[in-house]
Amino acid sequence: MLILKCPYCGVDAEETELAAGGEAHLKRFGPGSSDDEFHDYLFMRENPKGVHFERWRHANGCGKWFHAARCTQTLEVFGTYSAQVTEPPQEIRDAITAKRPGWTWREFE
């Protein structure tokens, strides 16, 4: 069972209070982009065994969206953070590095 701390209300929310929102930090390619860029934006997703970044919503709670960094292999949670960012904050990266030295995910490391 996954437990994520909602960074907005501070509740340690059990998975059934949350709604999964898919991969984090997607960059939108819309009008003016190439067909390949638009295709990748719509369909291409990371599916790592290990460090992963996701969007979650505290649906049965304060209702806010937030980000989570966790390990898909062990279900270990490295941290949760604000939805109002376009990349993982440094303290989250540091927390991951402490446990998984040399990790990479998309363009982040």
Added chain:
Amino acid sequence: MSNLASALNGASFKGLVTVTEAGLVGMITLRGDLSSAKLQAAVKVACGHDVPEPRKIAGTVDGGVAWMSPDELLVLVPYAQVEAKLSEMTAALDGEHALAVNVSDARAVFRVSGASAREVMGKVAPVDFSAAAFGGSDFRRSRLAQVAGAFWMDSDDSFTIICFRSAADYVFNLLSTAANPQSSVGVY
């Protein structure tokens, strides 16, 4: 005037705990910047309480305010006064980027009371109800089995529960089932 009635007309069930539909409660949803002095003053005008800390409630259903999210409060007032209180609040919020709406008739309120109240709640919500983790002025939005709900404790063995009116029948049956006299677990 039409005969105003709550969702279940005060239905009640007695088992491990007493489950009662608590009747009509005036509720005003307020969204805005909770750190704004003007918004805080409007809350005080309406219910007589200060804006509570996150996940807390101040007061009671007869006059209180609960923290719903970083930009949302639920103001509780007597049902008969809700329109008057809303007008006062709207006037106090003049010029403020905020929204106050009367949601009283969209909600139902239940009370679960008795020595096993924590246990009955623990069967329906994914929340730690041990005395060390929940009590006092704690307020929690969560789920009651399959529907959204919010609750707090009025005393050490009594909860007040708010849910959507459309789910009132479901929540009453759910709590009554969880309070079946033969279903005691013996935790909390």
